[in-house]
Amino acid sequence: MKILVVDDEPLARNELQYLIHKIDDTHITHEADSVEETLTALLSETYDLLFLDINLINESGLDLARKINKMKTPPMIVFATAHDTYAVKAFELNALDYVLKPFELNRIQTALEKAQARMQSEELPHKQGNPISTISVQLDDKIYVINTHDIIALFVEEGKLNIVTVNNHYVINEPLSAFEKKMPQDKFMRIHRSSIINKNHIKSAEQWFNNTYQVKLTKDVKLQVSRSYIKQFKHEIGLN
The missing domain is CATH 3.40.50.2300 (Response regulator)
Incomplete structure (x- = not known):
């Protein structure tokens, strides 16, 4: 919890x-x-x-x-x-x-x-019920429908939400919390208060500063696992 x-x-x-x-x-x-x-x-x-x-x-x-x-x-x-x-x-x-x-x-x-x-x-x-397989984001006058399977990570940077997929990178003015519960819980995990990743796109993880980890994802996306989520992260990837 x-x-x-x-x-x-x-x-x-x-x-x-x-x-x-x-x-x-x-x-x-x-x-x-x-x-x-x-x-x-x-x-x-x-x-x-x-x-x-x-x-x-x-x-x-x-x-x-x-x-x-x-x-x-x-x-x-x-x-x-x-x-x-x-x-x-x-x-x-x-x-x-x-x-x-x-x-x-x-x-x-x-x-x-x-x-x-x-x-x-x-x-x-x-x-x-049935799990959600797609999400929709609006940029200007266009609405994009994204398959959650293709999402690599969602993270907040400079006050904007970044949604990185295998083919595109969307930057929108929405809170991360608006999308967290839409993500299939068996595939996505939070690793920081400002980032969520797709476990299926994890390539590697290495120890980082102050006993944290840096995780490398598809398309060379790199994000830090904060100390608050280290235990959960290790459990999810089978380290303990």
Whole structure:
């Protein structure tokens, strides 16, 4: 599960991520300390769950939740706060759970179990349907239909989404998250908060700076595997 921890206190973010990984170290966690940083993260990556503080510096987690709920596919939200006075407002915003500081392991585990249960119930209809084999992108006045089999990688560079295929390279003004769930999950994997690759187009991988990897793909496309995705990457390519 991909989790974004939003809190303006570094110690609170660290404690929450520690507990999450203690419960299940396969979870991928990132962090943000403000509304702006959170919205930026949500534009570049699809998260399953947010642990969201209510009192951010000069900002409101409740207001942020209202904005997130307007997304086409919003992540689940667990409010994580030191105050118990906002619970009613939180659940009016469709909060999955409401946990209080100081965090307790069993309460965080309960919240994660709720999230897993909801994800499983939502994924069942998709598993019973047919996988998407094509995506469409619009450039100027033309719409291009792309076979997902031909896609080598999708990555964000200089604020624009690049879709590299075996025959073309498209640059569009769309968030990466808009395409992630459209990709066949058995063929595509995220290796960085700003990039997704087609496993069938991996040619090689070598160790890179700071214990990361650089993966080489078809057409000599080279992308970095960030530290947050190293464990998942190794598992996907059979290294552990």
